[in-house]
Amino acid sequence: MAVEIRFTAASVARVRFAVSPLGETVLALRVLLGTGGHAAHRPWVRRARPLLAGERELPVLRALLAGPLPSFLFPVPQERLPSMATELDLLRATEETFFRREYGAVLGVPGEEVPAPAAVLPRLAGALHRCHELLVAPYWARMRAILEADVGRRALTLVDGGVQALFSELHRDIAWDDGQLVVHGRRTPHSAGRHTPHSVRTVDSGGHGLVLLPSVFNWPHVGVDESPVTTASIRYPAVGIGLLWEDRPPSPPTALAPVLGYTRTALLTALAEPLTTAALAVRLGITPSAVSQHLGTLRGAGLVSTQRRGRTALHLRTERADHLLGTSAS
Template sequence: MAVEIRFTAASVAKVRFAISPLGETVLALRILLGTGGHAVHRPWVRQARPLLARERELPLLRALISGRLPSFLFPAPRQRLPSLATELELVRATPEDFFRHEYGAVLGTPAERAPEPATVLPRLVEALHRGHEQLIAPQWGRMRAVLEADLGRRALTLVEGGVQALFAELHRDIAWDGGQLVVHGRRTPHSVCTVDAGEHGLVLLPSVFNWPNVGVDKAPVTAASIRYPAVGVGLLWELPQPALTGLAPVLGRTRTQILAALAEPLTTAALATRLNITPSAVSQHLGALRGADLVATERNGRTALHLRTERAAHLLGGSASENDRLSAYSLMCRGEYE
């Protein structure tokens, strides 16, 4: 289905960018439930799918995410990078009539037969929170880096070429046509859905898990929104491999993999998930690597972030200044997850 997003002069001035942890969580769950997803995500899917199998609200997630996605799962972010908690509160506050309409449309039932929002939304919010913590949070540092880099590139295009140049490079299915943005559908190109950007404008969201496609919210409550594929996703799941062959016989395969993964700051739990070993085993290996001055750890309350040191970076052929990012990253996470 083709989607036309109509603008006024005022709404063109309100085109902005944002990153959505909730949107990425929903789209990731959709892939794990077997709907869509590109082959580029297979390394992540192999690790994540067994974790989702233990989710107690799996039937609810299948019902609402496997097919047509309800708009109330994608509230337009009000900030450039909202916290997951902020976005989940917007889902929890979904107006009753809108919830019933979207629920009925997804399940193919009359809106009046939809359950009370109070019986569904709290369970759904908790399931999405668990899904994010288990499946997205361990990878969020890498994902965020890709998404932030894309925002920087798009912002430069907007400054240099204006709105028309920005839309021209977003995706081959997006076209700016005389004050109207057209997103061409692939299945039914002759049917058209119209979305009014209105007084709230348009939010552009780079996406990892919607890659390589474009997604449009066809029933926005506030701002219209488009999710477009972020540049750089193709390399996201490739673990760094420098010098692994030479170091593995000396340090052991697992410790070498830990050092490779710690090109970015990670928690013990994130390392355990990424390497598919137990947190206690990770802790033991980290202790040995700290003793050899190959890993640095910074604690913030109950959270500990680990990063390889300059010595480890040299062994792996990386930058000697990698450990300088640990304190900055800790502060960043502190603000994001409060």
């Protein structure tokens, strides 16, 4: 099964990135319900699965997430970093005809038997909000750090090499061919449609562009919205999720934190080994831009050195920082 996304010149100019807390929550539920996911998420699954047992809408969620995913659960973000509340508002506002078509196809219900959106969407939104708070929100700072770092990396590729360079490194199953984007191979489709293994589905971007969403819980697969209302979208696996469920680094020395601040002290503690900005962001649960600001201050004080290898920057604390940490710990 392949999906072809056709572009016009106008839609190529509208390729953009976004991060979706709602999309990650839906995909997280899919992992917990045993219909997707990868072994990389096992540490999280062990912690999260018991928390799902009391969810009253679990039967509906299980039915909706058991197979191809209905597109109405993945409204395309209208901004780069929407809040969960904003995305749930988009879900509640799903157009009725679109909802009935997707809901009916997923559950195998004839059109006339599909319940009204007003009877389903508020319940779904409430359940997804509760699941986000229980299952995703405790880890969202670290997840967001990974997702934002991935967006930053892809944006540089787009600036340096254009659309062709961006798509050539996005995922092995994605190919750019003369104005047409083709997604091959195994993936997790965001579509209620049913297809034969060798069929090809064409998605016309219609000049609305394409939104690329890095994903933690869809890793390592690609997700394509095969039934876009307007803007087409692709979820691709974010780089760096291997660091996501690692234990946090040791607590920074308490005597030094009041002087440098907790975050800068934690950065110096973590930099006993060379690390990238993205890796530091994940370990500390803050954004890459915040890490960069703190590193700039620490470099200015002679406490951190940075070496560049191509596009990658590796940071390491200096001997002065080793002495400072050693003195505070003694």
